[in-house]
Amino acid sequence: MTQLAASHLNQETTASANQITPDRARRGETKPRSTAKGDLPQAVLDRYLIERDLRGRPERFYRDHRTPDPAFRDQGRRLTTDRPYPDTIADMLKVAQHRGWTRLKVDGDDTFRREVWIHARAMGLEVKGYRPRQRDRQAAGLPASRLPLEERLRMASAVVRSLIPDPEAQRRLLDHVAASADRFRGRTGERTSRDRFHQR
Known part of the structure; x- marks a missing residue:
């Protein structure tokens, strides 16, 4: 060669x-x-x-x-x-x-x-x-892979309530998650709904 x-x-x-x-x-x-x-x-x-x-x-x-x-x-x-x-x-x-x-x-x-x-x-x-x-x-014309933020927050709330027995600890954790979600919504332009997250 x-x-x-x-x-x-x-x-x-x-x-x-x-x-x-x-x-x-x-x-x-x-x-x-x-x-x-x-x-x-x-x-x-x-x-x-x-x-x-x-x-x-x-x-x-x-x-x-x-x-x-x-x-x-x-x-x-x-x-x-x-x-x-x-x-x-x-x-x-x-x-x-x-x-x-x-x-x-x-x-x-x-x-x-x-x-x-x-x-x-x-x-x-x-x-x-x-x-x-x-x-x-x-x-690519594909649907979004993630659930809407509201649905994910409801799921997180249910998990926190089932795993953490202390209501005060639940409230602090859920407040922190809600604040993070509000910051995310502010960046993406979505409406905030902290009250709906704390319901149930």
């Missing part, structure tokens, strides 16, 4: 930490899943200029002939990219969905993981490797 070929091979395997892989857990999956390099939907094949590996399988996908680096790489069990462009991520996820990857593991920089999570969840795919914020859930 020439020095240039060895250098290129090393660059291909270590160039990008931004990657999507199928999650190893297969609970609830009924369709077979593919990790075959080159197993791509025709729409993705038609969109890119392709460099093939030594066996003739599509491996590197370029946006145009002037771009020195591929938009993404297909390594069979792993799809990688150097840059977190939303359209590239969407195409990588189309490949993952085409291959039957319903549960994904994402690695890489925060921007990449966030974009993958938003796009994948909007497509109905599960993702490990990123903890979404509330606005990420909204961007």
Whole structure:
């Protein structure tokens, strides 16, 4: 192997930490899943200029002939990219969905993981490797994961009343929780309702 070929091979395997892989857990999956390099939907094949590996399988996908680096790489069990462009991520996820990857593991920089999570969840795919914020859930079109604050306060009140027998200690603790909730509501613009919290 020439020095240039060895250098290129090393660059291909270590160039990008931004990657999507199928999650190893297969609970609830009924369709077979593919990790075959080159197993791509025709729409993705038609969109890119392709460099093939030594066996003739599509491996590197370029946006145009002037771009020195591929938009993404297909390594069979792993799809990688150097840059977190939303359209590239969407195409990588189309490949993952085409291959039957319903549960994904994402690695890489925060921007990449966030974009993958938003796009994948909007497509109905599960993702490990990123903890979404509330606005990420909204961007993916998902409902809020938390119960409304009032409901959480009612639950906290019931727990405090059942675990702490001293009424004075209950009152102090519930006052502290209510004050914290009021500060939170002030930041988010919600109406305060300390009186409702102390009822029951």
